[in-house]
Amino acid sequence: MSPPRHVNEIVDGDSGLVHWATDEAFEQGLRERTGRYLVLCGREIPVASMVTPPGRLCEPCAELQELMGRA
DSSP: OOOOOOEEEEEBTTTOOEEEEEHHHHHHHHHHTSSEEEOTTSOEEEBOOTTSOOOSBOHHHHHHHHHHHHO
């Protein structure tokens, strides 16, 4: 199984942090209609409104995304 190559930027509705979710995790969150998404750092976050400006980047998500890009 190859590592995912594309991630989606998602803003955490509680903290305002920007996290990254794989396409698969993003699609699963949409299918479940819970408003929650599993992100790269392992947290399940409530998604913020689409008009919410992004805050700081989640450092563990950023590091994992960078590693995925090098795979």
